[in-house]
Amino acid sequence: MSQPQEFEKVLGQSATGVAQFEERRSGLRKLQHFLHSNPAAVPMIVLVALVIFFGFARGERFFSAYTLTLIMQQVAVVGILAAGQTLVILTAGIDLSIGVVMVFAFVIMGNFVLAYEMPAMVAILAGFLIAGGGGALNGYLVSRLKLPPFIVTLGTWNIIMAICLIYSENATLREADLTAQTQWLHIFGISFKLGGAVVTLGVVAMLTLYVGLWYMLNNTAFGRHIYAVGDDPDAADLAGIRTNRVLLKTYTLAGLIAGLAAWVSIGRNGSISPSTVVTDFNLQAITAAVIGGISLFGGRGSILGVLFGTLIVGVMSMGLNMLGADPQWKVLLTGILIIGAVAIDQWIRKVSG
Amino acid sequence: MKFKAKALAGAATLALLSVAPAMAQDVAACLITKTDTNPFFVKMKEGAEAKAAELGVSLKSYAGKVDGDHDSQVAAIEACIADGAKGILIAASDTKAIVDSVKKAQEAGMVVIALDTPLDPADAADATFATDNLEAGKLIGAWAAATLGAEAANAKIGFLNLTPSEPTVDVLRNQGFMMGFGIDVKDPNDIGDEDDARIVGHDVTNGNEEGGRKAMENLLQINPDINVIHTINEPAAVGAYQALKAIGKENDVLIVSVDGGCPGVASVKDGVIGATSQQYPLMMAALGVEAIKKWADTGEKPQPTPGKAFFDTGVALITDKPAEGVPSIDTAKGTELCWG
Numbered sequence: 001m002s003q004p005q006e007f008e009k010v011l012g013q014s015a016t017g018v019a020q021f022e023e024r025r026s027g028l029r030k031l032q033h034f035l036h037s038n039p040a041a042v043p044m045i046v047l048v049a050l051v052i053f054f055g056f057a058r059g060e061r062f063f064s065a066y067t068l069t070l071i072m073q074q075v076a077v078v079g080i081l082a083a084g085q086t087l088v089i090l091t092a093g094i095d096l097s098i099g100v101v102m103v104f105a106f107v108i109m110g111n112f113v114l115a116y117e118m119p120a121m122v123a124i125l126a127g128f129l130i131a132g133g134g135g136a137l138n139g140y141l142v143s144r145l146k147l148p149p150f151i152v153t154l155g156t157w158n159i160i161m162a163i164c165l166i167y168s169e170n171a172t173l174r175e176a177d178l179t180a181q182t183q184w185l186h187i188f189g190i191s192f193k194l195g196g197a198v199v200t201l202g203v204v205a206m207l208t209l210y211v212g213l214w215y216m217l218n219n220t221a222f223g224r225h226i227y228a229v230g231d232d233p234d235a236a237d238l239a240g241i242r243t244n245r246v247l248l249k250t251y252t253l254a255g256l257i258a259g260l261a262a263w264v265s266i267g268r269n270g271s272i273s274p275s276t277v278v279t280d281f282n283l284q285a286i287t288a289a290v291i292g293g294i295s296l297f298g299g300r301g302s303i304l305g306v307l308f309g310t311l312i313v314g315v316m317s318m319g320l321n322m323l324g325a326d327p328q329w330k331v332l333l334t335g336i337l338i339i340g341a342v343a344i345d346q347w348i349r350k351v352s353g
Numbered sequence: 354m355k356f357k358a359k360a361l362a363g364a365a366t367l368a369l370l371s372v373a374p375a376m377a378q379d380v381a382a383c384l385i386t387k388t389d390t391n392p393f394f395v396k397m398k399e400g401a402e403a404k405a406a407e408l409g410v411s412l413k414s415y416a417g418k419v420d421g422d423h424d425s426q427v428a429a430i431e432a433c434i435a436d437g438a439k440g441i442l443i444a445a446s447d448t449k450a451i452v453d454s455v456k457k458a459q460e461a462g463m464v465v466i467a468l469d470t471p472l473d474p475a476d477a478a479d480a481t482f483a484t485d486n487l488e489a490g491k492l493i494g495a496w497a498a499a500t501l502g503a504e505a506a507n508a509k510i511g512f513l514n515l516t517p518s519e520p521t522v523d524v525l526r527n528q529g530f531m532m533g534f535g536i537d538v539k540d541p542n543d544i545g546d547e548d549d550a551r552i553v554g555h556d557v558t559n560g561n562e563e564g565g566r567k568a569m570e571n572l573l574q575i576n577p578d579i580n581v582i583h584t585i586n587e588p589a590a591v592g593a594y595q596a597l598k599a600i601g602k603e604n605d606v607l608i609v610s611v612d613g614g615c616p617g618v619a620s621v622k623d624g625v626i627g628a629t630s631q632q633y634p635l636m637m638a639a640l641g642v643e644a645i646k647k648w649a650d651t652g653e654k655p656q657p658t659p660g661k662a663f664f665d666t667g668v669a670l671i672t673d674k675p676a677e678g679v680p681s682i683d684t685a686k687g688t689e690l691c692w693g
Contacts, residue, residue, distance in 0.1 A: 061574065062574075067574060070574070073570075074567050074570060165389065165390060169395075170389075170390060172588070172693075174591075174616050174619060175591070175595075176623055189595075189599075191599060198599075200599075265563070268563070268595070269562040269566060269592060269595060270562065270591065271562055271588075271591055273588060274390075275390040275391060275392070276562075276563065277390065278390055278419045278420075279559065317571075318571060321556060321571040321574070322571070322574055322575055324554060324575070326545075327517040327556065327557045328517045
């Protein structure tokens with residue numbers, strides 16, 4: 001067998017490479033790839049574009065450290081809620097109750113201080129317990145009873161809203177009365193200056209939370225499990241992830257984050273009003289997450305994108321205000337942004353599909 | 354407790370009486386409010402229940418889930434018709450759309466009284482018991498102008514309104530304030546068509562603290578020298594004060610508001626709000642229950658206040674810094690009369 005047989009000679013001219021896909025790398029295709037591997041890029045680009053646009057339109061008044069930090073103060077509460085919402089959405093779930101959980105938590109904090117005359121730390125702990133408990137209830141119903149998250153949280157949304165109103169008799173707790181008892185509830189309202197920027201501790205809390213969650217999602221087992229469960233729960237199960245436990249923990253964590261939002265909210269608003277339950281915080285949080293590039297189908301998106309998504313809404317609102325636009329325009333543009341964000345998400349997904 | 358025992362005893366007697374066929378004259382009435390979450394309507398319900406217990410009227414209360422929830426109100430009217438009630442007290446969420454349902458109730462022999470919010474057209478209801486919101490606005494406008502004195506000519510005024518849809522109370526208070534302050538309002542049914550140089554801008558608050566704070570921050574961005582703020586209600590005013598306090602301007606700005614709720618009056622006392630126009634929801638509800646009772650007994654409908662299209666339940670300016678030429682009462686008196 002020293003010489004190849006006659007028919008084998010043609011092998012010398014055949015291809016030796018491994019089978020591969022032919023890729024036409026057009027500019028658009030490259031962009032799609034880039035966006036696919038950097039899910040926070042789209043909202044960041046939109047955010048920067050918006051800031052530049054309003055910067056030109058309104059000049060120095062908009063493009064100042066003070067205005068830009070003010071926007072952060074305005075979005076801090078919704079931003080924190082959106083972070084909690086994001087964790088749930090990453091598991092392919094949704095938390096419609098997150099806004100009323102927050103309101104119930106701050107009503108509890110206020111009433112523990114004023115009605116029961118408890119020390120501030122006990123009150124705050126009680127608020128976190130209620131919020132975490134609300135989240136755990138959602139998690140239990142979703143993971144153990146296998147009910148769809150939309151249905152579960154639609155139910156708990158109503159239940160918690162009603163309990164909150166019955167319990168509180170809709171009495172507003174005034175800032176002066178709260179402050180007379182303790183400063184602790186208002187701690188996130190404290191601000192400090194960095195040059196022209198005015199930063200509240202609420203903003204610091206929001207940013208810290210985002211950095212913490214970013215680390216958790218990308219560098220801890222639990223964080224990667226959240227993505228895995230959201231992407232394909234069956235595969236995650238087969239890979240040895242205890243999906244039920246991950247779901248329970250995620251919903252509970254989202255509840256605790258709502259507790260933090262409650263505390264920050266007291267700092268910002270001063271007084272505590274139970275009728276805030278009707279404000280659509282849950283939808284605002286979902287809006288921020290979606291605009292921030294979190295896929296409602298789960299398992300995709302970056303938490304930092306949500307921070308940009310929250311800021312996009314804030315920047316747009318402030319910018320249009322300073323241009324003297326009617327408030328309706330904010331509502332209209334928010335709707336367009338939501339649809340645009342999901343359309344882009346779908347397009348980016350095609351890169352792998 | 355005493356009151357409750359009385360009410361219980363009354364209810365028990367009523368129940369016994371209604372069993373007796375000869376006494377089947379039990380007057381049933383319905384109260385339909387916009388929400389169960391706004392303290393204003395919570396108080397209105399309390400006032401109606403107290404009066405109903407006193408007059409031996411059986412009262413059923415209904416409310417929308419949120420402000421603007423029209424469907425629940427229509428369902429409530431239908432339930433009242435099915436119940437055979439004698440009359441309905443309603444604070445309508447959608448003043449135009451509710452008219453058809455109101456007609457059905459009237460055809461069923463009921464008297465329909467609008468509380469707080471006039472229907473559109475106003476005569477679709479048999480009567481309207483409400484605050485004169487234009488007058489409420491005029492009072493705080495006049496107070497702000499008188500308090501500033503000569504400086505009023507150079508005022509920088511911001512408006513914190515209710516919602517993007519500009520409901521009638523919003524328009525009336527907003528335009529009333531301008532009239533009281535001495536601003537040419539152009540079309541009195543439109544917010545924002547004025548060209549007075551003293552107006553810095555308008556924003557919406559949704560009538561709560563968070564919205565008030567955000568809107569105030571936004572207006573301060575347009576012009577940081579704002580020195581007069583008109584707010585749609587007291588929670589919005591409290592939110593605005595938070596925004597001013599955050600930049601240390603809380604003493605440089607006059608904040609005026611409308612409502613007269615107990616937390617609001619306390620805010621006037623604390624100096625958070627300069628002056629507020631107080632309305633009387635308990636009175637609206639009590640008068641409404643009386644009117645239904647009278648209609649059931651005698652077939653007589655309530656009459657409007659002479660010279661007005663509605664029965665004016667009154668409004669009073671509350672401030673501890675009275676201004677010359679503007680009638681007002683102090684916060685001590687306001688606290689006695691306050692609600693919520």
